[in-house]
Amino acid sequence: MNVVETKNLTKFYGKECAVDKINFSIKKGEIFGLLGPNGAGKTTTVSMLSCLIKPTDGDAIICGYSILSKSLDVKKRIGVVPQDIALYPTLTAKENLIFWGQMYGFYGKDLKSRVDKVLEIVSLKDRQNDLIKKYSGGMKRRINIAVGLLASPELLILDEPTVGVDPQSRINILETLKNLNSNGLTILYTSHYMEEVEFLCKTIAIMDLGKIIALGSLNELRILVGEKDKIIFSTINDIKEDIKYKISKIQEVDKINIFEKSLEVLTLQGRKILPEVTKILWDEGIRVKSVEIKEPDLETLFLSLTGKTLRE
Numbered sequence: 001m002n003v004v005e006t007k008n009l010t011k012f013y014g015k016e017c018a019v020d021k022i023n024f025s026i027k028k029g030e031i032f033g034l035l036g037p038n039g040a041g042k043t044t045t046v047s048m049l050s051c052l053i054k055p056t057d058g059d060a061i062i063c064g065y066s067i068l069s070k071s072l073d074v075k076k077r078i079g080v081v082p083q084d085i086a087l088y089p090t091l092t093a094k095e096n097l098i099f100w101g102q103m104y105g106f107y108g109k110d111l112k113s114r115v116d117k118v119l120e121i122v123s124l125k126d127r128q129n130d131l132i133k134k135y136s137g138g139m140k141r142r143i144n145i146a147v148g149l150l151a152s153p154e155l156l157i158l159d160e161p162t163v164g165v166d167p168q169s170r171i172n173i174l175e176t177l178k179n180l181n182s183n184g185l186t187i188l189y190t191s192h193y194m195e196e197v198e199f200l201c202k203t204i205a206i207m208d209l210g211k212i213i214a215l216g217s218l219n220e221l222r223i224l225v226g227e228k229d230k231i232i233f234s235t236i237n238d239i240k241e242d243i244k245y246k247i248s249k250i251q252e253v254d255k256i257n258i259f260e261k262s263l264e265v266l267t268l269q270g271r272k273i274l275p276e277v278t279k280i281l282w283d284e285g286i287r288v289k290s291v292e293i294k295e296p297d298l299e300t301l302f303l304s305l306t307g308k309t310l311r312e
């Protein structure tokens, strides 16, 4: 079942097209990553999906409801963690959560137990009575996430939740999202950090200049660009040219480069062929000092699709 399905979703700001007829779907229980550089259209996309701004054209169906005609039904089912932090600095973390909970229409025991639960999830229970202005950037982000979780959403939408956070909070955020997802929560995650998207997301859409330029699993995206894994063996003794022939017999091997004391094998299946190549070297009396597999990353893919880097 799809929790999100966009249909030629489009947004113009005046004459400028910020989101250009995008189509993607998010399956129930999946973490979906929207990866793109500054100005790609990520925030505009998630703002439309959160019913904060209206599309110029197209539609999206969320949990079975149209963002155009059933925005109230959509809003009830989603939690949104915006790019800009929306907290009151002069209130404590707990007071902020109570405020937001009341805005959602919760009160009494139910509200208290919701606040306790989300504080637990973001591991800030022990700091709940501190003023937000005393929080670090990362801790504020975690409370921002807690707000998004208050209404027990079916879909959590996060817009670059780790920008400018300390490493500890960053790890905490990523781990928290993994845990929430393993308990069944569907997540839409936007970022311009490819490492995060690679770590978290099952399906990834790469966005640039308002368009989705690639969509698929990490493996599918790697294959799409035709980038190959490079296995590099450093050896103790010299490698002779004739070993090339033996290694090239392995079906998945695409190219072999031999240097005096190192060997490079290019393949789409680095991890799979590693034992076979190692055995050939061993049988030939070549002793391996170290092995490294370099897998192409999303940065390489983005570069090959757009001619620029993600962080430009």
Ligand SMILES: Nc1ncnc2c1ncn2[C@@H]1O[C@H](COP(=O)(O)OP(=O)(O)OP(=O)(O)O)[C@@H](O)[C@H]1O
Binding pocket: 013, 017, 018, 036, 037, 038, 039, 040, 041, 042, 043, 044, 045, 083, 192
């Ligand atoms: N309210 C607005 N009015 C006019 N133009 C806007 C508005 N919001 C965004 N844009 C433009 O739309 C394009 C997409 O912006 P958007 O904020 O969606 O990108 P983004 O991928 O979220 O970028 P970032 O990584 O910097 O947050 C940009 O060219 C931006 O200048």
Ligand SMILES: [Mg+2]
Binding pocket: 042, 043, 044, 083, 159, 160
């Ligand atoms: Mg943005």
